[in-house]
Amino acid sequence: MPVVVIVPLFLASLFLAYTDVLSRPSNNTDAIMLVVIRLVYVLIWVFLGIDLYRYLLPV
Structure with missing residues (x-):
């Protein structure tokens, strides 16, 4: 499971969500x-990435 990929994506999505809330009060x-x-979209892409990772590099 590529945690190195998931954590920055999650932090970036949280940052984007936070700045978006600040920009429209x-x-x-x-x-x-x-x-x-946006969070659902990012999560879908993360799960697709995990599936691709498992398919390309079988453990």
Whole structure:
């Protein structure tokens, strides 16, 4: 499991989500929905990357 790849992606997604919330203080519900969508998108790509990693490098 490539933890080296997952941790920076997760931290980057949290940073992007945090800055996005800070950039729109007026409309909180839209900001929260955008954060949730972005986190789900990143998680999907992380799981796809794990599957590719296991497929290309079988343990």
